[in-house]
Amino acid sequence: MNPVLSLVVPVYNLELYVQRCLQSLVDQTLADIEILAVDDGSTDDSPALIAEFAARDGRVRHVRKVNGGHGSACNAGIEQARGKYVVFVDGDDWLEPDTCAFMVERAEQTGADLVMGQLKYFFADGRTDHHNPLPLQSEQTLDGAGKSELFRNWATPNARLYRRTMFEDAAVRFLPGIIFADVNFCPKSYLAAQRIHYVPRPLYNYDLTRPTQSMKQTDKRVMNVVPSLRDMLAFYRAKGAFEPWRDELCTYTVRHCVSWFERVKLLGDMDRTVALRELMAVLDDHFGDGWTGEPLETFAGRRKALLIRAARALDYRPLPALWELPSRIAAADDRVERVLGSPLSAWQGMKQRVKSRLFSALSV
Amino acid sequence: MSRRLRGFVPSWFFAPYAGSADMDLYKRLLHAELDFDVVQVRQGAKDPRVLGLRGAATFQRFEVETDHRQPRTRTVRDDFHRAVIGRFQAQPSGYDFLLSHSNEVPSHAAALACKRLAPELPWVAYFGDLVAKNPYVRHLPEYPLNDEDCQTEALTLEHADLVICNNTYQRDAMCSGALARFADKVRVIPHCFEPALYPAAPPPISGSGKFTFMHLGTLYQVKRRAEPVLQAVERLLSVYPSYAGRFEVIFYGGAVPAPDLQAWWSMRHRDHVRFEGAVPYLDSLGLMQQAGALLLIDGMFTEAEDGVAASPFLPGKLLDYLGARRPVLGVTMARGPSADLLGALGHLHGDARPDKVAWLMKRCIDGRVSPDYAQLEPYTARAVGKQMEAAIREVVKA
Numbered sequence: 001m002n003p004v005l006s007l008v009v010p011v012y013n014l015e016l017y018v019q020r021c022l023q024s025l026v027d028q029t030l031a032d033i034e035i036l037a038v039d040d041g042s043t044d045d046s047p048a049l050i051a052e053f054a055a056r057d058g059r060v061r062h063v064r065k066v067n068g069g070h071g072s073a074c075n076a077g078i079e080q081a082r083g084k085y086v087v088f089v090d091g092d093d094w095l096e097p098d099t100c101a102f103m104v105e106r107a108e109q110t111g112a113d114l115v116m117g118q119l120k121y122f123f124a125d126g127r128t129d130h131h132n133p134l135p136l137q138s139e140q141t142l143d144g145a146g147k148s149e150l151f152r153n154w155a156t157p158n159a160r161l162y163r164r165t166m167f168e169d170a171a172v173r174f175l176p177g178i179i180f181a182d183v184n185f186c187p188k189s190y191l192a193a194q195r196i197h198y199v200p201r202p203l204y205n206y207d208l209t210r211p212t213q214s215m216k217q218t219d220k221r222v223m224n225v226v227p228s229l230r231d232m233l234a235f236y237r238a239k240g241a242f243e244p245w246r247d248e249l250c251t252y253t254v255r256h257c258v259s260w261f262e263r264v265k266l267l268g269d270m271d272r273t274v275a276l277r278e279l280m281a282v283l284d285d286h287f288g289d290g291w292t293g294e295p296l297e298t299f300a301g302r303r304k305a306l307l308i309r310a311a312r313a314l315d316y317r318p319l320p321a322l323w324e325l326p327s328r329i330a331a332a333d334d335r336v337e338r339v340l341g342s343p344l345s346a347w348q349g350m351k352q353r354v355k356s357r358l359f360s361a362l363s364v
Numbered sequence: 365m366s367r368r369l370r371g372f373v374p375s376w377f378f379a380p381y382a383g384s385a386d387m388d389l390y391k392r393l394l395h396a397e398l399d400f401d402v403v404q405v406r407q408g409a410k411d412p413r414v415l416g417l418r419g420a421a422t423f424q425r426f427e428v429e430t431d432h433r434q435p436r437t438r439t440v441r442d443d444f445h446r447a448v449i450g451r452f453q454a455q456p457s458g459y460d461f462l463l464s465h466s467n468e469v470p471s472h473a474a475a476l477a478c479k480r481l482a483p484e485l486p487w488v489a490y491f492g493d494l495v496a497k498n499p500y501v502r503h504l505p506e507y508p509l510n511d512e513d514c515q516t517e518a519l520t521l522e523h524a525d526l527v528i529c530n531n532t533y534q535r536d537a538m539c540s541g542a543l544a545r546f547a548d549k550v551r552v553i554p555h556c557f558e559p560a561l562y563p564a565a566p567p568p569i570s571g572s573g574k575f576t577f578m579h580l581g582t583l584y585q586v587k588r589r590a591e592p593v594l595q596a597v598e599r600l601l602s603v604y605p606s607y608a609g610r611f612e613v614i615f616y617g618g619a620v621p622a623p624d625l626q627a628w629w630s631m632r633h634r635d636h637v638r639f640e641g642a643v644p645y646l647d648s649l650g651l652m653q654q655a656g657a658l659l660l661i662d663g664m665f666t667e668a669e670d671g672v673a674a675s676p677f678l679p680g681k682l683l684d685y686l687g688a689r690r691p692v693l694g695v696t697m698a699r700g701p702s703a704d705l706l707g708a709l710g711h712l713h714g715d716a717r718p719d720k721v722a723w724l725m726k727r728c729i730d731g732r733v734s735p736d737y738a739q740l741e742p743y744t745a746r747a748v749g750k751q752m753e754a755a756i757r758e759v760v761k762a
Contacts, residue, residue: 016603016723045723124602126632209602211718 003034003059004084005100006164008077010038010070011091015045017207022053022060024094024205030101035060036077037091041067046091071174071181074157078167086162093158094205103161106197110141113163114193117203119156124209130202133159142196150196151248152255155186159204166192171238175231178224183256184232187249191241220270222263229253229282242286247295250287254295257283258308265323272323276316280308366397369460369760372485373402374448374475376435376468378425380414381407382645384581384680387414388492389465391558394419395749398756400463403448403474407432413646417560419749426451436508441470448474452481460760462487464520469495469513472520479523486759489524491517493677497537499670500663503586521546526759528752530555531678531701538676551755554701555680556748557687557740563650575611575729577693579659580648581681582617583624587663590615590624592695594631596721601633604726611729613637613659616651652688657728660685660694662702664716675700682706683743691733693724710736 007025011018018037025035037050037060047064054062065076074088085107089095107115119131133153140146157174166172172192174181190196236242236249257279264275283291292312297305311319329351337344377383379390386407393400397420406427415423430443452459456478462485464475472489479487495517501507521527521543527550529535539547583590593613601608613636620628620639628634643651652658660682665672678701685692686709694713696702706713712733714720727733741747 016599016719016726020603044720045727126602207603209599211599 002082002084004032005030005034005104005161006077006081006083006086007033007035007100008038008074008081008086008088009035009091010040010073010077010088011042011046011050012040012067012070012073013042013044013046014091015042015049017092017210018046018049021089021091021094022050024097025089025100026053026057026060027097028095028100029098030104033059033100034081034083036063036080037061038063038065038073038077040065040069040073040076068176069179069181071178071185072176074174074181074185075176078173081164081167084164086164086167087160088157089204090158092207092210094207095203096205099203102199102201103203106199107161107163110195110197112141112193112195112197113166114189114196115161115199116196117159117199117201119159119204119206120202121206121208131206132200134198136198137200139199139201140197142198146198147190147196148248150190151187151245151252155182155252157182157185157189158206159202160189162189163193171235175228178228179221180225180228183225184228187232187252188235191236191239191245220267220275222260222267223270223275223278225256225260226278226282229256233282233286246287250283250291250295251298253283253286254291255299258296258300258304261308272320273316276311276319280312280316366757368397368399369757370399370401370458371461371463371488371756372452372459372478373400373463373465374444374471374478375402375463375465376405376444376471377407377465378402378404379423380410380412382409382411382414383407384645385467385492387645388555388680389490390414390423391556391745392490392553392748392752393421393423394558395746396421396753396756398753400424401451401459402426403428403444403451405430405432405435405444409644411644411646414561417558419745421749435468435470438509441473441509444470445474445477449477449481452478456482459485461485461756463490463756464488464524465490465492466495467492469516472524473512473516476516476519476523486526486756486762487524488526488528488756488759489520490528491520491534491538492530492680494529494534494538497540497676499665499672499676500584500587502670518543521549524549525762526551526755528553528755531676533674533700534676534678536676553748553751553755554705554743555678555683556743556745557683558745559687561646561649562653562687574609575656576654577611577613577657577659577725577728578651578655579613579615579661580617580643580652581679583615583621583661584663585621585623587665588661589621589627590661591627592664592716592718592721593659593661593725594624594627594637595718596725597633597636598631599718599722600725601636603722607726607729608633608636611636611656611725615639616641616643616648618642649684649688652685652690655688655690657691657693657725657733658685658688660692660696660702660706660713662694662696662700664695664697672697673699675702678702678705686740686743689735689737689740691728691735693721693728693733695721709739710734 039047039050050062054060063076103115121129121131134149172188175184260279264272267275292309375389377385379386399422401424403426406429428444428447430440434440462475462478464471466472496514529550529552532552535550662675667673675697692711694702694706695716696713703713712724714724
């Protein structure tokens with residue numbers, strides 16, 4: 001007999017956390033579950049801990065695989081899942097005891113393919129906060145406008161319950177082998193779900209206290225967002241859904257590309273002009289000039305939109321040099337000040353005034 | 365039965381002073397069936413209990429009075445050197461071998477002078493630590509006479525008949541570059557612990573009933589700091605709040621380095637950590653027996669910052685920890701003698717990432733560590749003493 005819910009838990013080197021996560025799952029008030037703890041090639045004590053849980057509780061299954069990244073681990077869980085519904089819980093996060101019962105109950109009541117809620121953030125200083133993926137105050141099944149709103153907000157596969165039949169389409173998967181697989185997966189799930197139900201209640205405890213083990217900001221893997229977005233857009237085209245969802249997809253893609261501008265700025269091991277071209281080509285290839293107007297200004301603001309449009313006209317060539325300019329000027333000032341033996345107060349003041357006027361002019 | 369041999373031993377540090385350097389050579393010679401005339405520097409407080417131990421060795425000690433607090437000055441070194449040579453010249457034919465011990469390195473310099481006076485006398489030199497390749501030195505703002513020590517190390521490797529190191533990483537680091545040709549004359553004999561030094565019935569664990577992590581020994585301003593453990597306490601209590609009040613971490617030692625004090629002040633859970641003063645060596649062994657787990661913090665060097673891929677240090681304290689038969693949690697470099705030994709004996713070790721240390725602490729508190737105390741025999745002072753004796757006899761016979 002298949003369980004009502006499959007909990008997919010991707011784990012990679014999470015020995016300090018995985019016990020908290022798995023304990024929160026075996027302690028769920030909803031007993032009719034299976035827990036697929038997917039060890040993504042961990043090199044620490046995580047596999048032993050998973051094995052202990054599996055030995056203690058027959059509902060826990062230890063899925064082992066070679067390391068392939070978060071998305072690949074989620075996919076492995078999807079392939080093994082037998083439940084009517086699927087929930088993803090990262091191995092360093094955890095759920096409150098009644099979360100699964102609540103989500104399944106809502107799915108059954110509403111017939112939703114996708115139930116989504118809020119995340120509760122836990123910060124290092126002990127604070128907590130709620131992250132709401134949608135600016136909605138009340139529980140509701142999303143209509144057209146509500147679905148559109150999904151594309152304007154940050155996507156996460158967590159705090160969500162999926163009807164497993166959504167995954168019968170083998171294209172509804174995380175793009176494996178990349179980071180930012182969430183960016184790729186979420187819009188696919190919005191299309192695959194016929195009915196999406198939103199509840200304004202925290203359904204997921206998200207640990208932000210963990211010392212960062214993610215890549216350095218200068219790592220060129222930040223450019224993984226490019227294949228992530230391209231694959232997602234190709235999915236919509238393959239389903240014949242690109243045109244009906246064009247505006248939403250444009251919004252979603254602009255939002256990510258504009259945000260990634262700041263990451264490209266910090267790139268250390270890749271030519272930043274090349275990176276910018278690669279990133280923004282996603283927009284050009286799918287939306288032509290259509291993204292440079294209102295969608296761009298919505299997320300970038302007028303000043304930054306102007307800058308991006310100008311940079312685009314020049315094939316993004318001047319931007320890296322522009323990014324360097326303040327530090328180059330500061331270094332030159334420093335050298336002059338050292339030679340003179342006194343600060344260049346008047347010069348600094350003039351620079352500040354020029355900068356303010358320039359920005360003010362650009363804002364008009 | 366082989367005849368008893370008599371050795372002349374310049375050793376700046378030696379028992380009954382009870383610092384770790386004082387105890388190092390004493391413990392490893394205690395069970396050798398040999399006689400030793402030891403010339404040592406008079407240190408601070410003695411612990412007469414130390415010399416009450418019965419072993420196979422006999423020790424006749426000669427103390428040099430000088431300013432023991434300033435070993436890195438010319439005057440003090442000259443005092444020691446003169447005293448050693450004077451004592452040796454009084455009876456140069458009365459010995460079968462020379463044995464010198466660093467630290468301090470002037471012990472070797474004095475032995476070299478003796479060797480030059482009696483070239484036929486076999487010379488065994490034991491290095492507690494490496495000198496020229498010591499990765500701490502570049503982090504010390506002032507370290508006088510280091511060039512002299514490096515030169516002494518090289519001369520000792522060249523002229524000693526046998527060199528003893530306490531681990532293979534130390535040997536490999538010392539015998540690298542131009543000194544690689546001396547690697548063949550190095551014998552590795554590990555540090556040891558003396559079971560008889562531990563209280564037969566350790567005093568009961570005081571107070572709270574909490575699980576107690578204990579660190580005994582000196583923390584440094586750089587590289588060997590408490591901070592990874594302090595951060596780990598924060599991590600553990602952040603991820604598992606139910607562990608609050610269930611454990612404490614106690615650092616016994618001298619002055620707490622300012623960066624560690626600052627880190628402690630900024631902790632959310634600093635009530636779980638306290639710093640206590642230094643404890644006399646023998647008392648520290650009794651304390652170790654009371655610990656829930658013993659914390660070892662090695663110098664955390666990196667290839668990028670220090671050019672060091674493996675730790676060259678085997679802390680003598682680690683062997684004392686092992687002798688206390690309590691679980692040990694080592695914050696160590698991935699490669700090095702501490703990691704090798706702790707791994708082989710079923711203790712826990714990991715790098716300085718707070719999550720890693722927190723996880724190892726959790727394992728200790730949960731009782732998820734099973735050291736293999738049956739494998740400790742090779743690290744007893746008796747076993748090591750026999751190795752020392754065999755090495756010395758080999759050189760004398762040759």
